[in-house]
Amino acid sequence: GQQLNQSPQSMFIQEGEDVSMNCTSSSIFNTWLWYKQDPGEGPVLLIALYKAGELTSNGRLTAQFGITRKDSFLNISASIPSDVGIYFCAGHPLGRKLTFGTGTRLQVTL
């Protein structure tokens, strides 16, 4: 079955720094999604990508759907304390169930 490798597993950064994380799969996906999970809550959708090469921004967040359709990355610019949480990538092969990455835990220090 599909596997999603997400890296890094965790990051400690200083406020104001930029953050980059990525996800790679062993097979092709038709949709890439990025979610954020705050402590004690369910994951919330940040960005959805539907086309290879697509670059989409949501405020300080930018995500890209890789040309090979087997990878995606998420960048956060000028991080702030409320960016703390776990970020999950997810890939959706058409007609099949969603597969989640293992998550990137982000800690932001002042």
Next chain:
Amino acid sequence: GAGVSQSPSNKVTEKGKDVELRCDPISGHTALYWYRQSLGQGLEFLIYFQGNSAPDKSGLPSDRFSAERTGGSVSTLTIQRTQQEDSAVYLCASRGESNTGELFFGEGSRLTVL
């Protein structure tokens, strides 16, 4: 409400007891997923319901776990003879007809087995 609702939000039980966790998806959503999340870990897929199709049960870890979805809406996840390793947050998510993978999650049910 307009979101995915899960109950109970917290459940403490004794080893060997059965528990039921409930999920009310967003009205009209045809797909419903259950995931398990152990402390500090990722999302472990359990089961997936899509419309009237047979559910995908490939993620259920043992035959002590079962789930049903009545009337295409509310779902119940049942864990029989609970074990300590079943302690986790159980998350439910639903998705609409678009099939683009945009899941909407509930806040989860935290299960603690003593």
